[in-house]
Amino acid sequence: MSEIKLLGREDVSKLFKDESLLALLQENAKDSSNHNCESKQIEDWLNWCRDQKRLLKVIERPVPPGILPSNCNGDVIDVRVGGGGPDDTIFKKHPLIQQRVARGNSVLRLKDPEGQITYQPLIFALKKFTGESSIDEDDPISQFKEIVATAKANGEAAHFSAHFFKEVGFVLCIGSKNVHLLARSKDDLNKYTESRYSVAKVVAEAVFSTFQDLNEETLERIYNFSHYTKLTWTFELLNPGTQHVVNLSHLKSPQLNFIAWTLPYFDGRSSSLCAIRPDIAYATIEEHFGLKSVSFDVVKDRNRQSELVKMGYGYEGDVFYFIDEYDNVIGLMKIKTVWYIMIRAIREKAKRYKGSEFSNLVTRRFKSIQQWLNLTDAVVQNWTELALNYGFRNRACVYIYILMVMNTKEEWNNVRLEFHAKGERSVEETARLVGFKLPHDPK
Template sequence: MAALVKKMVGDVPLHDTGRVADAVDALIEHCKMHCKDAGVEELADTATCKDVLAFVRQHRDLRAQEIPVHRSLLPKNCTSMAVVDIRVKSRGPDDLVFLHNKDIRDRIARGNSILQLQYKGKALQIPVLQGLRKFTGGLGDDDDMPAGPGQEAAWTSYFLAPIEQAHTIFSMEKANGEAAHLACRWIQNKYVLVCGSKNVHMCVTKRSDIELYTDSKFRIAAVIARVIFECLEKLEDKGAALLSFLACTGFTANFELLQPSYQHVELLGDTPRLLFFAFTAQHFDGQRSSLCDVHPLVGIEIMRRLGMETVNYDVIPFIRFNEHTADVRRTFGKEGRVLYILDSDTTTGNVIGLFKKKTIWYVVLRAIREKVKAAVSRVVKSPDTPYASIRSSCVTKTNARLRDIRDWLGFSKDELMQWQALAKRFIEWVISEEHLAFDATAHRDQYRPRARRERQQQQQQQQAHADNGDDDGDDGDGDNGDDDASVSAAPSFTPEAVGSLFPKVWAAFLQDQRVAYPSAATVT
């Protein structure tokens, strides 16, 4: 289908957005007219699926998890169906697994799903979803990658072609959220959606099907599915056109989910949002000529014509790579950019590589967030430890971390001192009896085994009541009440909010203390 898209759009210069828009309209209409029930057996590619599952079994760093689909969703003549999610299996970040295993880089993306069916007595498998391939950045640009001599050159290992073939940069704003996927197939006169987070996906046909997935592992996937159905309902005919496009092409739509209830560093709004950034297809055999199966400009234009939100972008000649990445470093209030490296400046170009570039603002604030989260966790685990001792330790560790970041990112010593002073002031402000809403008596036994077992039993009993229709007023994040409301109402925060709603805590600190960022960090 990637070939069909290229044929219909043609070889259009990227600056000619009018011609791109006209071609996209024709492509959408084509998919609406030609979306048809291909039949379960026609959709199946059991040999490819068996091959990749055998590959998974051979690697101790990979796992495949079967998620049964409720019997009410089964197609006619189908006795069972499951979503098989393939993922990297690691206790910590998956970066090193991808870095040291080319075969895994080539075949396993961030999000991989197969539909497994028993249909008319035969075992069939449909490759249904694959997200964007893993990629990385330069020194200090990967949140989970240990910075060191190997990281600086690691990003080129993820490229499909030598960097010398680079011609154009399609530079996208990096949304500060969670990975989200949507794939769709037209089976027996209805759309079957597979959607979810990076590692967990669910199969649904309508909004109410989401409630069939009750396990806690579906928490994020369920949020994504609800936002998807809200978007489809608001878009009406365009929503149906989106599903027909996905069903006709077999592409996976890749989004960032921006969640008000869990915020990283950027301050988000009050409602969940999905921001589209790329279309991908299933390449479980590892063979591909482009990291995106639709040119990124064409993909964004498709989604905008269909009424979906997308990330913002700029098109830049590759000869400006160093200049552009330096500008990104100095951007304020944003996580950074993802650079889609193209081998031409037209819509037939291939994405030969991906490269992330983070802002100093984001890297520094994320480091402060992680150190403060750890310190607040110590408050909870050791309620008898004086706040002054915890603050002092946190300041020392944060200062050391910021020195490392300065070495990686290369900002001035004066700017480092300004960031350290700001971090110290924040730590002293938030880890205090005035601003940390913490009841030591209530939390004192939280980490004792017997108390933990008793608490789990109570939670199971409460969940049983909730399943029977008894609403205890829980807001869904493990704490009674609305954290969002408490955070916005006054500068006093629960330990949980310091981690999950850090941007709100940070914004309250800036407003309460009337402090400013280091002068060099405010360039936009």
């Protein structure tokens, strides 16, 4: 891949015909005179984050040599929710944190040869989703005009942004929900040896592999557009090697699906949770940037769409983006399928418990889910019978059992031994007989 050049703002604008992309460039490409103000704003935000000692974690790591210009020292600073209980609880109890902290926050602290310190934004991703029970008539989200309902495939969060530095050119910031790194090429990933970077490196490898398949003109658009707008690109990473509940075995390699663009509003006062409406972004993402996006529908009836999603099969659910009359995204909500919730409950209990202990715990969990989702007794009874008889009595039971297989040799061997002990065929042969493709065999 040849080196991507920095274009002037006027030249970048000529690369796009779409009015929404041109508007993003014009509104968010800032002059150098704004850098000091932006740096101070970020520094103030970081100091506020550090003051939330029991609720937020601020983690700093130096940028490895050979990535930033030789006359600069840099530190990547990640901010995450944690330390005072589960993330959901903290966001719910502390509205200011939900307002000012995204699920993915990263800034760069630079120190030049004269000792001057400046801050610049790297990643400011999507805010925390709310649940259905979190909305009432007084909530501004209830005044939505329509909903962009996007499919959630049970993948992992992936973030990307691009930044140009004199001497070295474009540097990419890539990462997962809580950990981000800087790299100019795939080779730079070898410089990150801490275990905390394991997921971020998987994301980075997927990004570099995806970009390797794009032509130079398309990469030029991506890098320059990202640099001038300071957007965070949020993706869902579908990785067959680390699949959770949803079957991803049809993928030969990790796949990135674009979700949304977000802007670095570190003061928490943005009028929209996304840079532009997601559906407008999806209409441009493949044509201008050669990337895949999540599937979506635009709907107006929240209750009806929620019920349709809950009845879905074989996927996690939907994320609802609530749009107001000015096309701002005023709220995010995740709706999960009953299938996913029940499969996950079975899987989590089966990983840890056996025999009567498993039966008691999964039955108790299903009763809790029944109250939460208002499920009928008949539905819960069917799932209970399925869970307690996952010992290969029908196709669905085998399917669930195989889904519970994890990604280590030991766990795979345990499954194979249990199949053998019950007088069944091998796990591979049984899977073939029921038409189910196994996940990739672990290394």
